[in-house]
Amino acid sequence: MSDAVVVGSTLDTGSPEPEEAAGPRGVLEVNDVMVEFDTDAGRITAVDGVSLHLATGETLGLVGESGCGKSTLARAIMQLVPMQRGSVRLEGTDLGTLPRRELRRMRHRIQMVFQDPRGSLDPRMSVSTIIGEPLRVHGIGDRTSRARAVAEAMELVGLPTAVSDRLPSELSGGQQQRVGIARAIVTDPAVLVCDEPVSALDVSIQAQIINVLDELRDELDLAMLFIAHDLSVVRHLSDRVAVMYLGQIVETGTASEVFTEPRHPYTQGLITSVPRADAESATRLQTARRLVLGELPSLLDPPSGCRYRTRCPYADDECAATEPPPEAVDHTDGLHSLRCHHWRDIAVRSGAQPSSNSQEQAP
């Protein structure tokens, strides 16, 4: 794990601000990204002014309800959807301004792992061809060095050499996802973007794949953006987390802070909703229901002011009138920030503390 000074994921106010000069630059810097889509029913803003930073060896977990914009953000970072605004810098280079050919050259430094292992692999290619493909596309190395890189990647993800010549359909779901990961790391990327990499897998396979990612990160010093809806998995893998709601990041901080001292009512609701195998499970869900009211509003008609106000038990007139700006939680390491007018008045709901050593503290 990197013990370098971590560049925090600062929330953006929506107006692009100059980067802070101090501190080492992140390997990935996403600044004020906005992505809009035209749908039959009108224009929607899927990602609305998101900024985040990743340092080498660091994992940022991205959580939020289905449809909140996680995958769209990931695709914007990968330059797979056009951005209306904002920038994505990879190792200091602004990907958005690069000419096509230059962009292709940079691509091998940032790679992606997808949810559906089977659907993301070409069914007619052998395992070793699939894994070596990015090297050929990017024109990296010669035949021998490519074969060596493929063998190394396979070993790193725990694929036996015996499966090299098999087709994806001849592999188990877990092996297919290992192929997807091997293909992503074969180009020796600096950043790995994982979009729900274990959601489609059975529980026992999930654990294996999580371990593979965990080991890779340590071994290769990868910066990882990890998207998952399973908060336990996110907590397990992430150094920091960002909580997304209707296209915006509403709270971010170190995983331990956000998960044990969530400040934003939505984060509190999310965390309380996780069913845990303990005796308080049912009562906790009752609490969760009071923190997340009703249904997710449509992106076609997002609420004015604070986007969470239609579901927030603390909402008042100010919440409807003005959008809460990002604020840092003072007493902490400076990484923890959120968007809520009333967070100082809302008690910390220690979402993830073992009841035995309760460190609940008043805000």
Next chain:
Amino acid sequence: MSVLPLLEVDDLHVTFNTASGPVHAVDGVSFTMAPGASLGVVGESGSGKSVTARALLRLFAITDDVRVSGSVHFDGADLLRVDERRLRHVRGGQIGMIFQDPLTSLNPLMAVGEQIAESLRLHRGMGRAEAASEAVELLARVGIADPEKRATELPSSFSGGMRQRVMISLAIACRPRLLIADEPTTALDVTVQAEILLLLDELRRSEGMALMLITHDFGVVAATCEDVQVMYAGKLVEKASMTHLFDRANHPYTEGLLRLVPRFEDAHTGRLHPIPGQPPITGGGGSSCAFAPRCAHAFDRCHREIPPEVAVGPEHLSACWLAADRAKEGTEAGRPWRRTP
């Protein structure tokens, strides 16, 4: 318990004949449920949970080449032996079912209110108008806002969570005495999952209906069920109350499942502990402990004989030779090994 059981499953076997040989999906399953009971069924994918649920109602596809034996007594009658007419009456009537993907079980071309009303007319003999207004009531009952309007809409205009609510309202429309929910929240967001689980729990309490909930998530069971049974390769390997299982899981497979997933309350505590290998694709039907190839505690006997179900605590059963040997020695019939911290 002195109450007559509502459901009594005895030595249920389900075998599919497939091109690559027989699959013993359910291999001698026995359990009972009292009226109003809540039972969670947990296990890896392919362990036989869904087939068990389908077998209770003989819900198989016409193309299935399937052999079922044993008995399923529900309300006095053996559902495996009653005629089709009686069975249709039980399905969707006295026993309701909810599946993981509500879209595949709702008719995409029919307004949801109509679907519910149709079931009410069929099972509760209601007239057209009465059924229509009861359908709206039911939608309101499961927390759907503006039920009059939503009743006229097609399933496709509902979000995932709302669709699952519609499924639930359909399943409870005929006031079933047993509701079988197969992974009802697996495809849903945690906030929506929380609401659906609360809804199921409230319905169980208010309607006095028994709930059988199939899931791979012990957290989901903890939130909704008093009892739990763990399934592996077509067999129930452990049965206990949920509170008992938390700190006294006995069977090595149950322990494995509990250690497999990161617990939310733990920060990163090193690597996870996957159970090595995979469940047998042919299900049960062997003459040894089916878990032996993956079990860190297996010894000779496990590979030679099927472990019997033995009591390891009050209303706590485990099918493992370690537990059986301890029970015979008269030593503490507790857990065979401790969970590493």
